[in-house]
Amino acid sequence: DVKVTQSSRYLVKRTGEKVFLECVQDMDHENMFWYRQDPGLGLRLIYFSYDVKMKEKGDIPEGYSVSREKKERFSLILESASTNQTSMYLCASRGSRGGWNTQYFGPGTRLTVL
Amino acid sequence: AQTVTQSQPEMSVQEAETVTLSCTYDTSESNYYLFWYKQPPSRQMILVIRQEAYKQQNATENRFSVNFQKAAKSFSLKISDSQLGDTAMYFCASNSGGYQKVTFGIGTKLQVIP
Numbered sequence: 001d002v003k004v005t006q007s008s009r010y011l012v013k014r015t016g017e018k019v020f021l022e023c024v025q026d027m028d029h030e031n032m033f034w035y036r037q038d039p040g041l042g043l044r045l046i047y048f049s050y051d052v053k054m055k056e057k058g059d060i061p062e063g064y065s066v067s068r069e070k071k072e073r074f075s076l077i078l079e080s081a082s083t084n085q086t087s088m089y090l091c092a093s094r095g096s097r098g099g100w101n102t103q104y105f106g107p108g109t110r111l112t113v114l
Numbered sequence: 115a116q117t118v119t120q121s122q123p124e125m126s127v128q129e130a131e132t133v134t135l136s137c138t139y140d141t142s143e144s145n146y147y148l149f150w151y152k153q154p155p156s157r158q159m160i161l162v163i164r165q166e167a168y169k170q171q172n173a174t175e176n177r178f179s180v181n182f183q184k185a186a187k188s189f190s191l192k193i194s195d196s197q198l199g200d201t202a203m204y205f206c207a208s209n210s211g212g213y214q215k216v217t218f219g220i221g222t223k224l225q226v227i228p
Contacts, residue, residue, distance in 0.1 A: 004158075033216075040123075042205060042220035058215065090159065100147055100166065103216060105159040 003027075004106040006091050012112045019078040021109050023091030030096040032074035033103065034058075034066065037088040049074055081113045116141045118206050120219035127196045128227050134181075135191045135222045137206030146210040148182070148189045153203040153221075162204070165189065193224075201226045 007022035025032065031050050035043040035058075045058030047066040055066050063085060067075045074093075078085055088110050092103040117140045127133035139148065150162040165173045165182050172180050177197075181190045189208075193200055203223050209216040 035218075040220060042120075043218040045215060048215065092159075100164070102149070102161040102164065103151075105151075107158050 004091060004093055004104050006089075006106040006109050008109050009107060010110050010112075012114065013078075013081050014114055015082060017078075017081050017113075019081045019111065019113075021076040021078075021089055021091075021111070023074045023076070023093075023106055024072055025074075025093035025104070026072065027093065027095070027104070028071065029093040029104075030071075031094040032068065033092040033094070034064075034074065034076045035090045035092065036060070037090055037108070043090065046076065081111075083113050085111065086113045087111060116143075116146075116208055116210065116215075116217040118208055118217050118219040120206055120222050122222045123220070124223045124225070126225040126227055127193075129196055129198060131196055132192060132194045133196055133224065135193075135204050135206075135224065137189045137191070137219060139187050139189060139206070139208045139217075141187075141208060141210060143210035146208055148180075149207040149209075149216070150178070150180070150189075150191045151205045151207060151218075152200075153205065154199070154201070159205070163191065196226045198226050198228060200224060 004025045033048040034046040049055045049068040065077045091106040094101045094103045119138045146167045148165045152162045153159040163175045177194045203221045205221045206219040
């Protein structure tokens with residue numbers, strides 16, 4: 001079974017703090033994704049990575065950055081957390097066979113910024 | 115650009131009954147894929163069913179089937195013999211060919227009533 005894990009289920013941070021969300025997958029997938037999920041807005045793509053050290057912006061990259069130093073690990077960084085970044089963050093991974101492949105999701109991190 | 119629209123924010127169904135969740139999409143691509151994902155309360159998102167756009171035959175997975183109307187750009191999900199474990203958020207999604215980005219709808223919250 002594919003396993004995608006995220007470093008925290010719940011996280012509470014202060015405005016202005018630097019926040020790291022970690023995601024690890026164990027299926028040697030080339031592609032990894034970070035989404036944020038908000039009620040009434042569905043899932044919105046923040047960033048994705050199709051290879052080590054490669055990244056591309058999604059629909060809402062402002063205020064976020066990412067890092068992929070190893071194939072299995074994809075980190076989302078909030079350089080200076082703000083209250084409007086309070087949300088559920090989902091990580092996903094997918095193999096390289098193109099659009100047919102399913103995405104495998106982690107359990108999510110519910111981030112609250114005070 | 116792709117868009118995915120789910121017009122039913124919430125639905126309910128009696129246990130053992132059948133329910134249909136609606137989804138429409140828009141894409142300029144000729145080759146694309148469509149997915150339904152399920153997110154149970156406090157659990158990870160998983161794939162329910164998927165469809166390749168160039169295949170005429172509707173996909174089925176046990177109690178789950180789709181009604182794919184390509185000309186109308188409609189991709190509805192039918193759940194037969196609904197079970198309590200089907201209670202979840204359901205997301206319709208699409209992506210094009212080898213392109214990595216998947217576009218999600220805002221979700222439909224389904225409640226199965228005993």
